[in-house]
Amino acid sequence: MDASVVIVGAGPAGLMLAGELRLAGIDVVVLERHRERTGESRGIGLTIGTMEVFDQRGLLRRLGPYETGGMGHFGGLPLDMGVLGSAHEAARTVPQSVTEQALESWAGELGADIRRGHEFLSYRETADGVTVTVRHEDGETRLSARYLVGCDGGRSLVRKAAGFDFPGTAATTEMLLADVRGVDLEPRMTGQQVGGGFVMVAKLAGGIHRIIVGEHGIPPQRRTGPPAFAEVADLWKRLTGGDVSHAEPVWVSAFGNATRQVTEYRRGRVLLAGDSAHVHLPAGGQGMNTSVQDSHNLGWKLAAVLRGDAPGELLDTYHSERHEVGRALLANTRAQSLLVLGGEEAQPLRDVLSELLRYPEVVRHLAARVSGLDIRYDVGGGPSPLLGRRLPHLPVTTADGRRTSSTALLRAGRGVLLDLDDNAVLRRRAQPWRDRVDLVTATPDTLPEGSPLTGTTAVLLRPDGYAAWAAPGSHRTLDSALERWFGPGRHR
Template sequence: MTQGAIIVGAGPVGLMLAGELKLGGADVAVYDRLPAPSGESRGVGFTRRAAEVFDQRGLLARFGDVEWAQGHFGGVRIDFSKLDDNHFSVRGVPQFRTEEILEGWLAELGVKVHRNHEVTGFRETEDGVVVSFEGPDGPGEAEAQYVVGCDGARSVVRKTAGIDFPGWDATRGMYMADLVGAGVRQRPIGEQVPGGMVMAFNLENGVDRIVIHDEKLRPHEDKSQLTFEVVADAWERMTGESLHGAEVRWISAFTDTTRQASEYRKGRVFLVGDATHIHMPAGAQGMSVGVQDAVNLGWKLAAAINGWAPEGLLDTFQSERHPVGEQLMRNTRAQTRLYLTGDEMEPLRAVMRELVESPDVARHLAGQVSGLDVRYDVGATGHPLLGLRLSPDRELNLADGTPTRIAELLHSARGVLITTGDSREAAELAEGWADRVDVVTGTWVPADNAAGDDPEAVLLRPDGHVAWASPDGGKLRDALERWFGTEG
């Protein structure tokens, strides 16, 4: 049976994309080479925008009580409490926990995750793709309209499609370990020490994560040869503290290799997450940007599978998300040099500490790390909200008096037109798109940082970004046709 899409890779990004496609009414399956989740967690949190994305689908509450963390740029602290918008990120959530939550969500939606199915390649046909895999019962094939590579830095999908992955080779190596009983002093955003940098923070339930950058350490590509003794020796040499008696949960090594795929789409092939961008970890951006990639693509690809996608909609995945990836490469490379270079970088760090006292500078750098500064070209100008995300925390009283939040209106991953009492004409026009766009009427709840700036009406895409706003945001019909196709 030909499916709508096959997703290769069951990490957080692939799982998120699968859920988005299913919410959009598309038939989707996920293939992963591992027989079970690895239980490993390179990522231990996510940015503010990723938290908002989870909130928009009703998933954030499943994480329970989370720790909201202050931020930094390359080790230079940014006081988020002084900024109007909420840039606080989530810390202490291991990646395997995120995967558990997302896979549970997919089970509720009825999406199948095919474990122990290693995709080895694919071939394109006139109207789809045929994916080849090695499964528990031997080799097999599956057909789909589209294939999406969420299969990491060494993506088989990217290589099979012949998509370039240019960038910068590794110049630095780092160690990472999760320990129990280490009794280590906490260094949550890192600490400069002679010869490098060390970081330590509580992960969960008494598990500490340590990270070590030794300026003399060369990139360690073969992780299988890494032992805890090597990691513990390096920590003691740089801090004077012994970790040798701790219980080891996991050790790994990584580098500052930085690459970005030249194309996020090639015909019926898409790349998302680490298959499109790899970099030095900085501010939990990697997985977070990947999740945002998935939410940008999901509703568009579902529209194409269901046959109502307007011309050019799928191409906006490249035009909207590739620049975000470029910015990610730039800011992580800058942070790496600021963070990990020795004493010769201290004058620049001192200047940066002075600069971030300026609200404009702090807002700019915080927006890059948190993901709240993303603005898309939605084909119209005139209103300050166009292309930006509308805060999921923004409150609205519905026509019957029921209070709600923007996040709750986006749970179904459909478009949403919010109208007030002065925008009845907009609501009537949108009835022609009722199978794709929900119309909600209400009044804005006054907010300190939004007083006087609320639109008379606003059209949200399923990813929460503003496609049209009144007044001065262009013609509503143009926006509906551009993002949601012709009238149903």
């Protein structure tokens, strides 16, 4: 085999997956058709959920200086994200290009083989792997691998080559985007209604402003390339009366509100992650953030199967867990699409939702949904509120006096059994999994009021930070939970 895994696409999903696999010691080749990073930033910012993921892997320092904010939105209606009580706020000024650069440097330092100027053409599945045909400047090459993962975006060639079903709805309207210099504009909330359309303005780093404009009731155009900046400036003037024609365009693009999701995230030895698996209206940067978290879920599972620690059935949980997350993502972005794109007929809906947002429970529900903090996987059931959820950041002191946190304990990409009751019997039961799971005895520094850890004596964390077992409160025994997520124990 040339590699255990071939990943197509060096965007956030592909680079995150490459880093996760290398962290677990799996050899990986990443194929990217572009010779250089484009510098384009389709996504802006990182949600609270992704900030937690990046902190778990020690990636936040790679982003450079960034601003955080406690406000978000749902379809242009403001949300106070502070109600979630997270240790993080969303990063508002991190363009996708910076995220990609940070992930590429991380994956590269871990040993990922990233090949730019290499375009995926086709693949053939064999009994024990796949053979991938690639085009580059010297001709064509064939690579053999155990698995192929498509992270190559909404127009995924891997998805098409593998014959994945991709049902959904086509775009009904179009929005124009321009990143510009040389103009000073006041920020405008996403989807602000003006005249016969809507606008957005966001300040980016380096004196750049992002403008998004859309006109109600205008169908998408058939384009062979990006729109001219003059088209953006004309629409801006028509809707707002302002003039931005003198600005210097850095990047201009158009996008629609098509909504699609593959029916399965895995077909044999081919898997999909990110926009290859789901496309939707870009609302609050959820697409890029969900893509990163797709790979965070897949990486450790694929590594466990490749190392022989766990059976191939573990990969089925990638589909069952992330397909449901993608379905919920499409539902909330379609709802936001009605609010943003609906025009005057949607105003009563905006008014009603604005009234509902006076209730803290409604704000908390929507804030958790758009930030990725509402995810709960089916890990076996039980009354513990921790089960299936990502463990919130928890400062602890270990038995040997070391100050650390649940977040830092996950940096190595391994499972963690966090013993909060100094239970020697519990640790002995977990010994057969010691090569895959770190056994840590620790005491929480403090527990905030209402913490889901209140009364918990131990918790088993998967490498992605989600609780797979807790005591008390799990219907499964520790042994069965360890075997389900980490494979059979190695008894001496």
